[in-house]
Amino acid sequence: MTWLITGGAGFIGAHVVRAMREAGEAVAVYDDLSTGDRSRLPGDVPFVRGTTLDGAHLRRTMEELSVRGVVHLAAKKQVAESVARPLHYYRENVEGLRTLLDASVDGGVRAFLFSSSAAVYGMPHVKLVTEDTPCAPMNPYGETKLAGEWLVRATGSAHGVATASMRYFNVAGTAEPELADTGVFNLVPMVFEKLTQGAAPVVFGDDYDTADGTCVRDFIHVEDIASAHLAAARALVDRAPGTDLTVNIGRGEGVSVREMIDLIGEVTGYGADATPVSAARRAGDPARVVASADRIRDALGWSARHDVREMVASAWAGWCRLHPEARR
Template identity: 50%
Template sequence: EVTGVIHLAGYKYAGESVKHPLLAFEQNVTGTAHLLEAMASSRVHNMVFSSSAAVYGTPDEDVVTESTGTFPESPYGQSKLVGEWLIRDQAVATGLKHTSLRYFNVVGSGSEELYDASPHNLFPLVFQALNAGKTPKIFGTDYDTEDGTCVRDYVHVADLALAHVEAARKLEAGEVLEPVYNLGSGDGVSVRQIMDAVAKATGIGFTAVEEARRPGDPARIVADGKLAARDLDWQMRHSLQQMVHSAWKASAQRG
């Protein structure tokens, strides 16, 4: 009785994809093609696709909208954009109902039993360092931003999940959605601001070690989420401090 798919699977590391482009394309493009083939053969005609803000590259605007040009700067971003194209082409061919959600740095934990264990995401790397008695690192402090570190939208995983569910429900009900939505705050948070929030949430004072930039990391990506707010009840329900606190609690629960 499957009637739709929320496609979250993928190889999501921009910096690592520069080292392993074939892996990124195999997982994100070939994998999506196989999924679409399986959906067609099973007559499943609704898809919510988790895309990425990486499709924009480094935009000229301070705040991107869904009409901002797509110029990805990493194999990861390229593979996500090609995934969107595949889905749109399949929609033309089969009548697939779909939408793609372009989102940003996902942080926090929805419960203490669920934690972010990614070996490349910022929060786990910072917590791992602190738990080991080491100093967290900032990769790149010479970007053209207010404090020299990368600026991003940081969204809580539970807020993100709600938007995916709402999109799936809308498609299931036969409503027509936009082909793309940005799930962003309209504001940006720098890596250095994240470090300050972590120090506050954990009670551990530290001064981050500054290292060279990683390849494939744009200086600033912040998105306007007004369209998603209109159609998907998108809201930033968690503050930055709540995001950090929930992630830290889940990390501590892990032990």
């Protein structure tokens, strides 16, 4: 059985490719390379360049590679950009998914794994976010992910495809420096960038109702994200046609922004230079978003293996590979 991994040349996608390939699964990658990098992929992994908006190309690809399972990671994912360009995000993330599902049904795909996001929850006022926590996305990105879950579930039910949606939380780390995230959109690389520039990291809001006044998040290693996708993909093969599974991918442990910045200073050797400065809160930032990971443990026997220090250390190794001047 061949799994087609859309967005497989991206940061998370390349880790999923690595995990599934090392576990003996047959994989192929479909990516438009708008943000992905083909050098992240092993040379013997079949690669097709294309957009998920091209149904004819997807059908040819699935037929030529005998695809029977899909792991869909290709998507636009920047919150601020989604607010500025909602039509673009709905086209890429929702219409692209609809086109992919259409081709998958026509091609006889029987397992479809959708990469969703904790952004579907919006600002939940709960200690731990379960999969039953009401979804109230706050931006077009989160809306497209929730709409995607609905579309995946409905298609699976109607056409006998076993489906799963994976809601993951704050991704960090890397399996190896060559697979590191090259973008600077999340807390860890944003702090790295400030330190490399000789500037202080910035905390957006220090007056939240938390232990130290800063936001609390559930950070998850990208290797754990990849292993969760592998576990889900394998489980789908044995699940009844038309069934659906929706799970969080998190550690179930909260780490505050200030705690994370302190750890980064320690791991990188920047120490006191990593002391942050405070700025105003960003609109829409909830005080606390931490996953309940009970359902994925019970359904798939999966739990996270890596701690926050491992995330920071591996991410720093990847950053220094790209920015050797940053190392101390």
